[in-house]
Amino acid sequence: MSDLPGALQNNPILSTWIRFEDARSLHNQLTRDQVQDPKVIVRTGKVELGQGISTAIAMIAAEELDVDISQIVVQTGRTDLGPNEFITAGSMSIEGSGAAVRAAAAEVRGLLLARAAARFERDVDTLKVSKGVITSTVGNEAISYWELLAGKQLDVAAVGGFAPRPPAAHRLVGRSATRLDLPAKITGRPAFIQDLRPENLYHARIVRPPVLTSRLAHLDRKEIESLPGVHRVVIDGTFIGIVAATETAAISAKRRADLTVIWTEPEQQPDADMTDQARVSLLVENGLPTDDPIPDLLYADVGTRVQTTYTKPFHLHGSIGPSAALAHLADGRLTIHSHTQGPSILAAALAQALALDPKTITVIHSENAGCYGHNGADDAAMDAATLAMHCPGLPIMLKWDRSDEHRWEPFSPAARLDLDATVHDGRVVCWNADIYSYSHSGRPGPMGSWSNFIAAWHRNEPIPRPPARPGRGYHSGIHRNADPYYEFAAKRITKNLLTNQAVRTSSTRSLGAFANVFAIESFMDELAHECGVTPLDFRLRHLSDPRAIAVIQAASDALNAWQPKIAARQPAGKALAFARYKNAKTYVAIGVALTVDEQTFDVCLDHAVIAADAGQIIDRDGLSNQLEGGMVQAASWTLKEAVRFDENGIPGGDWAAYPILTFPEIPTTEIILIDHPEEPCVGAGEASHGPTPAAISNAIFDAIGVRIRDIPFLPEQLRDTAIR
Amino acid sequence: MNDSHCECHVTVNDQDHILSVSQTDTLLDLLRNHLGLNSPRYGCGAEQCGACTVLVNGEPAFACTTLVCSLDAHRIETVESLGGDHPLQQAIIEYNAGQCGFCLSGIIMQSVALLRRNRDPTRDDITRALAGHLCRCGAHNRIIRAIQAAAASIRTAGAQTSV
Numbered sequence: 001m002s003d004l005p006g007a008l009q010n011n012p013i014l015s016t017w018i019r020f021e022d023a024r025s026l027h028n029q030l031t032r033d034q035v036q037d038p039k040v041i042v043r044t045g046k047v048e049l050g051q052g053i054s055t056a057i058a059m060i061a062a063e064e065l066d067v068d069i070s071q072i073v074v075q076t077g078r079t080d081l082g083p084n085e086f087i088t089a090g091s092m093s094i095e096g097s098g099a100a101v102r103a104a105a106a107e108v109r110g111l112l113l114a115r116a117a118a119r120f121e122r123d124v125d126t127l128k129v130s131k132g133v134i135t136s137t138v139g140n141e142a143i144s145y146w147e148l149l150a151g152k153q154l155d156v157a158a159v160g161g162f163a164p165r166p167p168a169a170h171r172l173v174g175r176s177a178t179r180l181d182l183p184a185k186i187t188g189r190p191a192f193i194q195d196l197r198p199e200n201l202y203h204a205r206i207v208r209p210p211v212l213t214s215r216l217a218h219l220d221r222k223e224i225e226s227l228p229g230v231h232r233v234v235i236d237g238t239f240i241g242i243v244a245a246t247e248t249a250a251i252s253a254k255r256r257a258d259l260t261v262i263w264t265e266p267e268q269q270p271d272a273d274m275t276d277q278a279r280v281s282l283l284v285e286n287g288l289p290t291d292d293p294i295p296d297l298l299y300a301d302v303g304t305r306v307q308t309t310y311t312k313p314f315h316l317h318g319s320i321g322p323s324a325a326l327a328h329l330a331d332g333r334l335t336i337h338s339h340t341q342g343p344s345i346l347a348a349a350l351a352q353a354l355a356l357d358p359k360t361i362t363v364i365h366s367e368n369a370g371c372y373g374h375n376g377a378d379d380a381a382m383d384a385a386t387l388a389m390h391c392p393g394l395p396i397m398l399k400w401d402r403s404d405e406h407r408w409e410p411f412s413p414a415a416r417l418d419l420d421a422t423v424h425d426g427r428v429v430c431w432n433a434d435i436y437s438y439s440h441s442g443r444p445g446p447m448g449s450w451s452n453f454i455a456a457w458h459r460n461e462p463i464p465r466p467p468a469r470p471g472r473g474y475h476s477g478i479h480r481n482a483d484p485y486y487e488f489a490a491k492r493i494t495k496n497l498l499t500n501q502a503v504r505t506s507s508t509r510s511l512g513a514f515a516n517v518f519a520i521e522s523f524m525d526e527l528a529h530e531c532g533v534t535p536l537d538f539r540l541r542h543l544s545d546p547r548a549i550a551v552i553q554a555a556s557d558a559l560n561a562w563q564p565k566i567a568a569r570q571p572a573g574k575a576l577a578f579a580r581y582k583n584a585k586t587y588v589a590i591g592v593a594l595t596v597d598e599q600t601f602d603v604c605l606d607h608a609v610i611a612a613d614a615g616q617i618i619d620r621d622g623l624s625n626q627l628e629g630g631m632v633q634a635a636s637w638t639l640k641e642a643v644r645f646d647e648n649g650i651p652g653g654d655w656a657a658y659p660i661l662t663f664p665e666i667p668t669t670e671i672i673l674i675d676h677p678e679e680p681c682v683g684a685g686e687a688s689h690g691p692t693p694a695a696i697s698n699a700i701f702d703a704i705g706v707r708i709r710d711i712p713f714l715p716e717q718l719r720d721t722a723i724r
Numbered sequence: 725m726n727d728s729h730c731e732c733h734v735t736v737n738d739q740d741h742i743l744s745v746s747q748t749d750t751l752l753d754l755l756r757n758h759l760g761l762n763s764p765r766y767g768c769g770a771e772q773c774g775a776c777t778v779l780v781n782g783e784p785a786f787a788c789t790t791l792v793c794s795l796d797a798h799r800i801e802t803v804e805s806l807g808g809d810h811p812l813q814q815a816i817i818e819y820n821a822g823q824c825g826f827c828l829s830g831i832i833m834q835s836v837a838l839l840r841r842n843r844d845p846t847r848d849d850i851t852r853a854l855a856g857h858l859c860r861c862g863a864h865n866r867i868i869r870a871i872q873a874a875a876a877s878i879r880t881a882g883a884q885t886s887v
Contacts, residue, residue, distance in 0.1 A: 050824025050861060178817055185825030186813050186832060188763035188804040195762045248746070248753050320767050320775055320860050321826045369767075369826030370861045402768040621820050625866065629823055632862030655772035655858065663851040666864040 003160045007045070007100035011083035014111075015153035017104040018042055018061065020146050021073075038146040039073045040065060040132065042105075045085025046097040047077035047341060048181060050370040051685050052622040053093045055180045059172045059619055060098050064105035064164055065145075066129035069172065074180065077343040077365025087342035087443070089373070089507060094618060094683050102164045108154055110162035112145055119143065167616060167677035174677065176621030181367075193324050193339055193366040194399070202231060202391070203247040204398040205254035206383050207240040208408060208454075210650040212504060213267040216240065219257060227253045234390045238458035241387045243396060254401075269502040269649055274416040274436040277498045280470050284479045284493040287583055289472050297432050298492045303424025306530055310419070310519040312693075312711040313642035315412040316658055317508055321369030322405040323376030327384035328395040334361045334388060338381040339368035342443070346378055349444035350385050353456045353463060372633070373508040376400055376409040378444045382453040403653030408454060411643055412508030413438035415478070417519035426531045428542065430490040433482060435516065438498050439468040440477040442506030470497040475582040481513035481690055484520045485580050486542035502649070510689035513581065514634060517690025518697070518711065521577035525698040526707065535698065539578060547613050547676075551589040552578050554611035554672045559591030562607050562670070570595040572606075573703030577694035579687075586614040586687035590631060592667070592695040596703045601715035601722070603639055603700060605667035610688055612672070615679035624671045627688045631669070634692035636661035642712050732796035736761075737805040745792045752776050752787040755802060763803035763829040767858070774857035777830035778802045784834050801836070803829045811874040811881070812836065821870035823861035831857050835871050843879055845871070 004012070011017070019041040042061045048054045054074040062069045075082060085097055109129065116134040117124040120141040127134050135142040167174070184191040209215065216238040224242065225233045229249025234241040242257065244250035282289040299305060326337040334356060340346040343363040351358040363381070371377055384398035400408070415437035422429045444452040451463035471477035479495040528538035536556050543549055559574050573596070578589040591609040596602070610627050617623055640659050643651050652658055697708050706722045731744050736759060745754065755761045755778070764787045767775030776787040779801040806813055812832050815821065822828050831854060838845055838853040845853070850868050859867065 050822075050826075052820075052823065176820075179820050179822075182817055182820065182822060182825055183808070183813075185822070186803065186816050186828050187806075187808045188761060188802065188829070190762055192762075192765070192826065194756075194765070197760065247757050248749060252748070318860055320773060320824075320858055321765065322767075367824070370824035372860070399766075402770065402772075625820055625823060625863065628865065629862030632864060633860065636862075654770055655768055656770075660858060660860065663854040663857065663859075663864055663868075664848075666851070666868075668847075669865050 004158055005096070005099035005103050007083060007085050007096050008103050008158050012157040013155060014104055014108055014158055015155045016043065016083050017101060018108050019153050020149050022146070037071055038144070040067055040071055041073050041075060042101060043075045043078070043082030044097040044101065045077060045083040045344065046088045046093040047343065047365045048367055049088060049341065050367070051093070051626060052179055052619065053088070053097070055177050056094055056619045056622055057097060057101055058180060059177050060102050061105045063170055063172045064102055065109050065132065067132040069177065071132060079344045079347045080362045084344040086345055089341055092683055094681055098618065098681065103160065104158060106162040106164040107158050107160070111154060112148055115148055116143055174617050174620065174675065177619050191367065192321065193326065193337055193368050194321070196326050196337055196366060196397070198328070198395045200395065202243050202245060202394045202396045203250040204241055204243045204384065204387050204396050205250045206398065206400065206404060207242065207254055207257045207261060208404060209238060209263040210407065210648070211266045212502070214263040214265070217262040217264050219261045223260070224253050224257050227256060232391055234387055237460040237462065239386065239455050241383060243387055243391055243394070266648055274414070274498060277500055279436070279496045279498050281494055281496045282470055284482050284495050287475045287479070287483050289470060289479060289495060294494055295492055297420060298430035298490050300422040300424060300429040303422040303429050304530055305420065305422045306527060307418070307420045308523060308526065308709060310417045310515070310522060310709045312415045312515045312518065314414045314503060314505070315508060315637050315641050316406060316643060317372045317375040317409055317412070318658065318660060319369045319371050319375050319405065322400040322402055323380035323409070324368060324397065324399040325381040325384035326395060326397050327381070327388035329388040329392045332360060334385060335364065336362070336381050336385055337364050337366040339366060339371065339377045340381060341371065341374065341377070345443070345445050346381055348446040349378070349451070349453070350382060352446045353382060353451050353453055354385060354389060373412070374410055374443050374506040376405055379408065379454050382444070382455045386455050406653045406658060407651050410442045410504045410506030413440060413505040415512070415515040417515060419519055419523045421523065421527060423527050423531050426533050426538070426541070428486070428488045428527065431484065431488045431492070433493045433519070434496060435478055435482055435494065435512070436496045436498060437478045437512065437515065438503065438505045439501070440505065440507050440511045441471055442504060465501065468497060468499045468501055470495065475584070476511070478512045480511045480582060481516045481579055483583060485548060485583050486539070487544060488542065509630070509633070510686035513579065513686065513690040514637065514693070517577070517579040518693040521579065521691060521694030522697045522709065525575065525694070525701065535576065547587050548578065548580060550674060551587045551611040551613050552576065554674065555589035555591045555609050558609040558611065558670055558672060559593065562593055562609065564593070564606055568595045570597055571703040573699040573701065575695055575698030575702050577691035577698060579690040581687040581690070585682040586612055586684045588612045588627065588687045588691055590688060590691040590695045592699045594696065594699045594703065596700060596718065601718035603696070603713060603718070605635060605665065605696070607669070608667045609670045609672065611674070612684060612687065613674040613676060614682050614684045614687070616677050616681040617673060617675045618681050620673065623673060623684055626685045628669050628671060630686060630688035631692050632661065632666060634689040635696065638693040638696050638711055638713060640712050730793035732793060734792070734795050734798055734800060736800040737802060743792065747791065747793050749792045750788060751778070751790040751792055751795065751800070754792050755787060755800070761802055761804055765826060765829055774830040774834065775827055777833045777857070779833055779837055782837065782840070784837050801833070803832055806832070806836070811877040812839070812871065815870040815874040815877065819866050819870040819873065821866040822863050827857060827859045831859070831867060835874070838871070839875055839878060843875060843882070845875055
């Protein structure tokens, strides 16, 4: 039926989503205090990435089913069980999975109430449910969901027609929940993929060249294989894997191999300016790339023309836990535990790359540290699977080390944004933006004659890498939030996908929105000053959406109200930036108060305010956690981060080469959430990234009158720009 | 026994272990792979992220680079020793002070050491103590609030029972 949410249409059987189980059958998966009461199992294809999705899903299911949240067990991301929801990305989990679980749970409750009504010979309207027990309000009858099902499940397709609870009747949704996954993580119970310890476990490490264009010239396999504890050294082309009986043996053998291996010289990469590189250029209209001819730059006969360029470098996802996977080939089945964002897509991609029947592969999601996009997770799964294929019968835990992760995770692409606008009479008359960047789309997937796994590229019979192609979706990739949310008389926006793939890039939280909103919101501040208008007024006069105006006003008021406890001795500045994620999702305005050290030009973030409207709020605390985390992460990208390559194009391999924001550098934060229970709930995990760099840049200008347009805002840049 | 090995006696979470280990074996390997503990985590192997932090004779130490052979007659404490209802653990749950949670083991042990020497730490005391701990999710402010709440709870309990 058409009113079903998309994920439920794709996976219509209700028991795929919601099951009623005896706790005893689950004892392996539950903690001691959980093994009480029968449980409701809620399965989602979206996966827990540390964003708290399992908690929000549990709240929604408990709300609709009238059970306690403690009666819910959420299982995420198994390709053998549960729905296929493709990928956990783009802040779509609450919208996609949440809506499906809500509709499925409402239907399950409705079906079970109808059964109870028939059994009691009572009218459905006279029944009520509490903690999963259906009771009659007019008689003494009572029966639980579990008794009613008597061990069976609702293996029927959803048809819709059961209205979810109206927001006004919510007892859980909209409040703050305690995270269900945290207790295990802070008490030493198994919580992460590295904590999986099947019997007879083998440990593996990968030996990789310093960069993509180097190949294996020589490695003495026999020497490495003769080291103590080493079970097998697999060499296939440039793919080198070491399988050992203990983790220490695997680490020692990798060290020895790293010392003795000889790689071919990397290919020299042309060091061309981004605007001079081979590219595919497309006009972007209303958030969508088109094949329309790209018109000349817009200009106006009257007014002031302002042109500037903003840049961002390559960034790391920088997961705190390097990638890992556990693979086991046994009885003709390949089972892989992975922290991938898309278990079912990974399974299909592995089947293609390893020429296996997809039915023989199971991918089970297991958490690692936060990934923030497409990091090394999928490649580690392919590495482990490749080794498992060479070592049938052995469960193999493959771990990347820190330098593998720093050098081989796909980077967030660098970008250059040329902005050119004309202002007249305090308004933007025309707006041009030319955006140059690399692909945000390097995820694996079944793709015919191509593959996106390093191990597939490296082996003797490689599957080549697909060429870079421009994304054409609404606000996808490079052009995410390229189109300003403001009402300008005329806009001309182009995305220019640079097709050189010497540096491997892929999706990182917020994709192009980070660079695009940085440029748009910094430029808005510059144009406001050009017009002699406050940046707040300048923004508001180009907006009519009351929800946008409300978050900007709220952030502005909170920022103005904030005062440092001790008056700043250094130049201090305050400023705002705003975006609506994908021009269709969460509204966020960020205000930053900072000081700039007059001698060192160090920027100290003193305070940040985040005002956000994500429609209906499900988990209030989870929402603020995501928004604040996004702001802090984006502040780190802005102030500190750039992948730095040496003269051979080799990126640094540790945190010393890639510093990130640390505890002493974190601003205090105030978060203002505007709830709209009548509006759809939209994801917020990427919504605060875009406005953050511009708020910082604009506040630096407010403090010392210097425009910083190149990320990261290192003290050297501030000093050099100030001197100029 | 040869030169590449040592014999040593360590106490881990109040349990005594007499070990014969390689001179190059790290404390992290001992805790995770030989004693089966989950809380100390590998993040960088180079004292740059703090995820592996445990207490050695009460002082925070990087398990990833500490050699077991240097620990004869030493006392090791990990998150597992806290039991699950330590005020720091309770406060982290109450404040949802984390996202992915991977960094929390190290931060908890660093904070245990901090609260033993400073019963009422300021925000600056806490951020200085945690300067060597990386959190990539941006949960810093929540972690700081949780540590302050745990400190208050320990002070209240101390006032009642003078522990």
